[in-house]
Amino acid sequence: xxxxxxxxxxxGVSVSTVSRVLNASGYVEKNTEAxxxxxxxxxxxxxxxxxxxxxxxxTKTFGLILPDITNPFFPELxxxxxxxxxxxxxxxxxxxxxxxxAKEKMYLNLLSEKRVDGIILVGSRMHEQYLxxxxxxxxxxxxxxxxxQLDIHSICTNNKLGGFLATKHLLxxxxxxxxxxxxxxxSPSAQQRLLGYQKxxxxxxxxxxxxxVCEGDFRISGGATGMRRLLSLKNVPDAVxxxxxxxxxxxxxxxxxxxxxxxxxxxxxxxxxxxxxKYVHPKLTTVIQPTYEMGVMAxxxxxxxxxxxxxxxxxxxxxxxLKVRDSSIRRKTIDNS
Amino acid sequence: xxxxxxxxxxxGVSVSTVSRVLNASGYVEKNTEAxxxxxxxxxxxxxxxxxxxxxxxxTKTFGLILPDITNPFFPELxxxxxxxxxxxxxxxxxxxxxxxxAKEKMYLNLLSEKRVDGIILVGSRMHEQYLxxxxxxxxxxxxxxxxxQLDIHSICTNNKLGGFLATKHLLxxxxxxxxxxxxxxxSPSAQQRLLGYQKxxxxxxxxxxxxxVCEGDFRISGGATGMRRLLSLKNVPDAVxxxxxxxxxxxxxxxxxxxxxxxxxxxxxxxxxxxxxKYVHPKLTTVIQPTYEMGVMAxxxxxxxxxxxxxxxxxxxxxxxLKVRDSSIRRKTIDNS
DNA sequence: CTGAAAGCGCTTACAG
DNA sequence: CTGAAAGCGCTTACAG
Numbered sequence: 123x124x125x126x127x128x129x130x131x132x133x134g135v136s137v138s139t140v141s142r143v144l145n146a147s148g149y150v151e152k153n154t155e156a157x158x159x160x161x162x163x164x165x166x167x168x169x170x171x172x173x174x175x176x177x178x179x180x181t182k183t184f185g186l187i188l189p190d191i192t193n194p195f196f197p198e199l200x201x202x203x204x205x206x207x208x209x210x211x212x213x214x215x216x217x218x219x220x221x222x223x224a225k226e227k228m229y230l231n232l233l234s235e236k237r238v239d240g241i242i243l244v245g246s247r248m249h250e251q252y253l254x255x256x257x258x259x260x261x262x263x264x265x266x267x268x269x270x271q272l273d274i275h276s277i278c279t280n281n282k283l284g285g286f287l288a289t290k291h292l293l294x295x296x297x298x299x300x301x302x303x304x305x306x307x308x309s310p311s312a313q314q315r316l317l318g319y320q321k322x323x324x325x326x327x328x329x330x331x332x333x334x335v336c337e338g339d340f341r342i343s344g345g346a347t348g349m350r351r352l353l354s355l356k357n358v359p360d361a362v363x364x365x366x367x368x369x370x371x372x373x374x375x376x377x378x379x380x381x382x383x384x385x386x387x388x389x390x391x392x393x394x395x396x397x398x399x400k401y402v403h404p405k406l407t408t409v410i411q412p413t414y415e416m417g418v419m420a421x422x423x424x425x426x427x428x429x430x431x432x433x434x435x436x437x438x439x440x441x442x443x444l445k446v447r448d449s450s451i452r453r454k455t456i457d458n459s
Numbered sequence: 460x461x462x463x464x465x466x467x468x469x470x471g472v473s474v475s476t477v478s479r480v481l482n483a484s485g486y487v488e489k490n491t492e493a494x495x496x497x498x499x500x501x502x503x504x505x506x507x508x509x510x511x512x513x514x515x516x517x518t519k520t521f522g523l524i525l526p527d528i529t530n531p532f533f534p535e536l537x538x539x540x541x542x543x544x545x546x547x548x549x550x551x552x553x554x555x556x557x558x559x560x561a562k563e564k565m566y567l568n569l570l571s572e573k574r575v576d577g578i579i580l581v582g583s584r585m586h587e588q589y590l591x592x593x594x595x596x597x598x599x600x601x602x603x604x605x606x607x608q609l610d611i612h613s614i615c616t617n618n619k620l621g622g623f624l625a626t627k628h629l630l631x632x633x634x635x636x637x638x639x640x641x642x643x644x645x646s647p648s649a650q651q652r653l654l655g656y657q658k659x660x661x662x663x664x665x666x667x668x669x670x671x672v673c674e675g676d677f678r679i680s681g682g683a684t685g686m687r688r689l690l691s692l693k694n695v696p697d698a699v700x701x702x703x704x705x706x707x708x709x710x711x712x713x714x715x716x717x718x719x720x721x722x723x724x725x726x727x728x729x730x731x732x733x734x735x736x737k738y739v740h741p742k743l744t745t746v747i748q749p750t751y752e753m754g755v756m757a758x759x760x761x762x763x764x765x766x767x768x769x770x771x772x773x774x775x776x777x778x779x780x781l782k783v784r785d786s787s788i789r790r791k792t793i794d795n796s
Numbered sequence: 797c798t799g800a801a802a803g804c805g806c807t808t809a810c811a812g
Numbered sequence: 813c814t815g816a817a818a819g820c821g822c823t824t825a826c827a828g
Contacts, residue, residue, distance in 0.1 A: 123597045125820090125821055125822085126821060126822060127821080127822095135798075135799085136798065136799045137799090137821090137822080138798070138799055138800080138823085138824090139797090139798060139799075141823060141824085142797095144822095145823080147823090147824095148797085148798090149797050149798090150797070150798080151798085154798080166592070168568065168571055168572045169572060169821085169822075170513075170572070170574055170820095170822070171572045171574065171822095172509055172512045172513050172518065172573070172574050172820090172821075172822090173513055173804090173820075173821035173822035173823090174821080174822055174823075175509045175804095176507075176509050176513055176803095176804045176805065176806085176821080176822070176823095177804045177821090177822060177824080178822090178823075179804080181509065181573075182573075183552070183573070186553075190538070191528065191537055191538055191541070192534045192535055192538045194531065194534075194734075196534075197528045197529045197531075197533075197534050198529055200528055200553065201527070201528050201555060204528070204553060204554070204555055205555070208554075208555075213552050213554070213569065213570075213573065214552065214553050214554075215520070215550050215552055215553075216523075216541060216551050216553040217541070217545075217550070217551075218538060218541055218542070218545075232550065233550075234505055235505045235506060235507070235508045236508045236509070236518075236519075236520070236550065237507055237508065237509050255503070260460045371738050375738075378740075397735075398735055398738060401708050401712075401735060401738070401739050402738050402739065402740065403715075403739065403740035462804090462805055462806085463805060463806060464805080472814075473814065473815045473816075474805090474806080474815090475807085475808090475814070475815055475816080476813090476814060476815075478806070478807060479813095479814085481806095481807095482807080484807090484808095485813085485814090486813050486814090487813070487814080488813060488814085491813080491814080506805085506806075507804095507805055507806070508806095509804090509805075510804075510805035510806035510807090510820090511805080511806055512806090512820095513804090513805080513806070513807095513819095513820045513821065513822085514805090514806060514807050514819075514820045515806090515807075515820090516820080
């Protein structure tokens with residue numbers, strides 16, 4: 123692979139001059155420039171970003187640590203980040219953490235050693251104390267889908283509002299025995315959605331029945347397991363708010379196998395607004411998150427930090443949107459059985 | 460950020476010595492080592508992979524260029540590549556090309572300037588002549604989901620076999636008027652699946668009816684458009700082999716809106732084996748590709764090239780597997796209407 | 797307008 | 813067992 127020296131030699135100039143035409147910095151005679159360009163072309167020369175990075179202290183690369191790209195929630199987010207990064211001349215390094223704090227730490231270290239210009243950390247369950255060392259470190263970090271007390275950027279959606287909207291919708295549709303399959307208890311988002319669920323029940327003067335709340339795992343299998351447990355109750359719910367769409371799909375399968383109709387027998391609401399929610403039958407009512415935008419905004423926040431336009435740490439909160447579809451259509455009367 | 464010099468100064472030794480303990484190379488006295496380790500810890504020192512890369516000519520990074528991570532076929536593949544790369548100490552740089560040759564070239568250049576140790580190029584429609592400059596270049600390239608006459612690694616599945624299996628299955632189920640919604644005409648995979656479709660028809664002594672073949676785009680919308688066109692025919696097909704699952708989902712929606720039943724009125728077969736195919740109703744018969752494995756193998760091929768274990772270019776072909784589900788269940792008799 | 801020199805943060809021979 | 817020097821491929825002042 124040709125180096126700047128090779129180009130200089132072939133063009134009969136110094137490396138300084140080649141560097142100048144490469145960076146369009148300083149004056150260089152038209153004629154000299156032409157010679158240099160010709161040499162570059164002839165040698166098929168590509169400047170090494172490694173060498174450049176060593177002096178500029180910039181790698182034009184961001185790290186993106188997310189739980190699992192095969193989980194349909196994350197590709198949208200990754201795409202948003204990549205599109206925005208690409209627009210600004212950055213590449214994205216993708217890391218799957220599987221919600222594993224040890225893996226997150228490993229990747230955080232790796233990315234830091236590779237001197238990425240910024241890191242987007244999605245859905246981390248890491249304790250604040252472990253996060254702290256990364257603050258005010260070389261590369262700005264932005265937390266996605268989680269908040270923090272620390273001086274660090276964060277973007278999340280209002281999960282409590284989302285849980286509230288989902289549950290209130292079911293209440294408005296005259297469902298009254300509303301169960302909730304939550305995400306993992308360790309997930310802050312899951313906790314907030316649960317709070318929203320409780321708030322909506324309270325607002326309707328309904329007391330919280332903990333037998334109707336079961337912990338899931340944000341995966342299809344967890345939704346199925348939860349639904350089976352709910353069906354085994356002596357007093358089966360008439361509606362289920364699932365902590366995410368994937369679990370709603372699992373719940374839906376169990377209901378269909380049990381010969382129950384959605385929403386006639388049991389209504390279902392999901393969360394996230396992944397594509398899949400539109401293509402199951404019946405189409406799933408869900409709470410849509412601005413997933414792609416979160417990826418875009420994360421990159422924008424980092425770039426703002428980098429260019430010094432923004433010296434204050436931002437904690438952004440976006441509002442989710444309730445999307446009513448077929449799985450929760452209106453009941454005419456309240457069923458008080 | 461602390462450098463090796465800072466560590467050396469604090470430990471009261473030379474940078475050479477610090478480098479030795481960092482790399483566990485050469486002899487270093489126990490006592491000296493302890494002092495160095497202490498300094499590293501105290502300064503929270505992380506060696507710069509940029510500086511290391513400049514001398515070692517290795518970045519421990521691979522580039523992964525794929526059409527679109529939000530297309531459900533690709534996350535599996537990306538995950539396979541990332542898992543295997545991570546195991547071997549490499550990171551993955553993710554790039555979305557949108558099937559756009561110009562974007563592919565741009566990323567190829569960018570990744571090359573960043574001196575990645577290898578590049579995985581997925582589903583490229585680039586002409587051989589444009590690909591040629593990347594061969595025997597610094598970083599090994601492996602083509603995924605496409606073949607090449609060039610001296611370059613490639614991994615693909617036997618798409619002709621896949622198309623054949625899908626169509627033969629429908630024929631065995633006594634469907635006779637079988638349409639095919641293809642992928643884009645420019646896609647080699649789409650072309651091969653079409654050939655498989657033709658071969659199966661021939662084997663059953665059926666002649667190819669071009670009014671039953673329409674070009675799609677591998678997206679939901681293209682499947683919907685294709686299905687609408689097929690329904691407008693005077694002589695409607697009794698089964699449709701869709702070039703991928705996404706188009707099958709689009710076709711399914713159109714059929715349901717038209718009040719037609721699958722598979723009673725029209726049978727449907729997809730391709731790829733994406734998760735979604737299991738969760739639509741009815742569950743979609745499909746041809747499963749070993750997507751995750753392809754990602755893993757691509758990384759393995761690159762690493763073999765890098766370690767010189769493998770000097771010959773490999774063209775691997777994997778076999779897809781027919782997965783029969785509800786959307787194409789048996790008809791009792793041949794419908795000769 | 798152009799070149800020589802120093803330096804980015806490391807590793808790798810080479811002495812000692 | 814340890815240190816000084818050269819070099820990886822660039823950019824950035826500094827002279828001229």
